[in-house]
Amino acid sequence: MSDLLSITDLRVTFATDSGPVDAVSGVSLGLKKGEILAIVGESGSGKSVTSKSVLRMLPETSTVTGTVMLNGQNVVDLTREQLRQVRGSDAAMVFQEPSTALNPVFPIGWQISEGLRAHKVDGKRISKKAARQKAIAMLENVGIPDASQRIDYFPHQFSGGQKQRIVIAAALALAPKLIIADEPTTALDVTVQAEILQLLRDCRDNLGASILLITHNMGVVADLADKVAVMLNGKLVEVGDVNQIFANPQHEYTKKLLNAVPKIGGTRRLDYKPQASSPLVVAQNLVIEYPGRLNTPAFKAVNDVSFEIQAGEVLGLVGESGSGKTTIGRAIAGLTRSTGGSLRVVGQEMVGFRERKFKKYRKEIGFVFQDPASSFNPLLTIEQCIAEPLLIHSRELGEAKIKERVAFLLDAVQLPNAAAERFPHELSGGQRQRASLARALALKPSLVIADEPTSALDVSVQAKVLDLFAEIQKEFNFASLFITHDLAVVDQVADRLLVLYKGQLVEEGKTKTVLSNPQHPYTQRLLASHPIPDPQKQAIHRQKLIRLISES
Amino acid sequence: MRNFLWRIPPFKQLKMSFGVQRLMLAVGLVIVSIFVLMAALAPLIAPYGFAQLQYENGEYFGAQEPPNPNHLLGTTVGGFDVLSRVIWGTQTALMVIIVAVIMSIFIGVILGLISGYLGGWVDRVLVLVADAVYAFPSLLLAIALSIVISGGRSGLFTGILAAALSITVIFIPQYFRAVRAETLRIKQEAYVESARVLGAGNLRIMFRHIFRNATRTLPLIFTLNASEAILTLAGLGFLGFGIDPTMGAEWGYDLNRSVSDVSAGIWWTSIFPGLAIVLVVLGNTLVGESLNDLADPRLRARQSVEVAGDE
Structure with a gap:
């Protein structure tokens, strides 16, 4: 049987200001009917460009052969007209970010029927009424309750997961034989991710659609894919059956990639040695409210949370988006005001704090931001960026001493000396996050708040940054609040774990205990939703999630 | 030196531009350079002074003389040499642009930074004032200001200052808004937050972290405003609120004086100052628009890698 999609010697070149850049060089792939092929690779590997070239959704600066x-x-x-016919009916696309893939000013039903009405069936355009009926049916298919009423809702009235379901419904509207899903779950929480993956699996099982899945998450691959293609620098390095790739990878790069994937219950990078001293951070019944507008009540982002951070301890804080985990981190750093209860940071009360009084304690706190690309002033060199905290708090050191200290810090985070003169955009993501760590450590803080420090990085880079984090934690012995949504990452570094759900603390304890024997139903579901990067184990793991959901 | 030249703004863009965009930018740059050169070398190029009525021997030029070897572009109704006044006019125009735009950039940028960064009632009041100035007809404002400053008619420097100040008032809201919007955006950036976590003071954050990042779009507004400044100056001159002809050459005034000539078939008195205004405005606009397009990677045309197989 011939393949539904077959790509032969695909080359895509982009014209850029610094000359032509080959994004994809000589990729050949095949996808059969009803098959799910995952293209995996790190950022810049050309996986997205490959998938976009299937519908020729590439910018004008590209050349395809x-x-x-x-x-x-x-x-x-x-031709353009033929291409228009192919788009939507032969192959459809599911985008990464569902909140931007839907037009906010049109009701969702309109957006689903737009695709239906753009294509003629037997030379006739579908009527408005029929399109609406079809759209309702599609919404029911993807599991949107009360579809006949909610079809007139606008995108903002749905949650992130529901929006992605709607995007999938729009993609399915014309019963395409191929669905191209470009990182369909990357922007979603892990529990929602599990639901969307299940929906995509249903699309294949019930509708017989083939899926071209683009992802960097090996857990997602293990959960969904039949076949895996691994890309590196625009080239295909390995293609194979999912079981073979995971159990017996052939190419060096595939092995490296799989090794870098963090697993729950894998090797730990850090061990905590208790120290006898008073805790650095004490939160008691902490409440953080965002003021409401007229007629809307204030929003309680954090509600009645109590915890402590001991000196030298790495405390993991996990939760989904909107759970209040970042808010807590920002409150400790004084970026967000705490409104109720008590939060004492290095002995200072943060409820109703004054910046002027708190300023001298700021050198006790280092902060590592999520996105290293945006946390550096683009117009300052790395050296200037790292010297900033020293210039603010210890100007008396003098230029030479500060330069020396910056060189020492760069060395500590394993960045070459030459990086000092570079600008942030000239470094890679991993290098920038190292520099970010160096900046956080500049004043020898006793507490480092790391807000999703590795979630913007590729897995292999993430592994190296985590290694570094563990290493310098041992060396400098700071306490850390490690905020993340990734249970596997937190398992590697955190000694204790807090699980937040909708602003409330639902579980607290030793990381090992919580992850091996979760007590709260939410923690159980979170853990069961976390895909295991091994197709066979994941198949069993998935059953557990299904059981959990049916029980509740 | 050569490498350095290719790195400063308009030339850098000229190098990375391509096709029609490059042509537009190049034409604009040529016009603007001629304009600036002419202003700088006016005393050397211009055959006569801008207020000169007589030859060295005391003989008068004569009014409304058609173009002839002594007066290549003829003379005006007041007996001035048209060519000389067009050339000297570049100096006035350039000075007005420089004074007006520099003043409005300074004030606009500082107010924009403060307004965007501090927010609250300071921001509200400043935005309200800026909007009010925006809503005011600009030429009317310019006339009112020129009357206040110089009693309506004046010498070269008070005239330039009056024109420049009135233009400044009109332009401040533009810079203010651009910088304020950028500041509001940059204030949310992680690198500003990280500076706050470090305990950096407001002034340090504003000037070290926000200022340079917020002012990147200003060269674009600058070039576009320069042409608007010339038009306002010409408008003022045309309405009779400009610079006295014996104090400085000014195209708007010359156009005003030539209105009655047009119906009498005397074309040379109006065409050349008018053409000068059009060309300088065109040159500035071309440069501004091309810079604008080139600054945006989505609008920037690039040379394709090879002849594309499709389309």
């Missing part, structure tokens, strides 16, 4: 046979037609040679 090779053939992309989709359902018997070569997409590369199609």
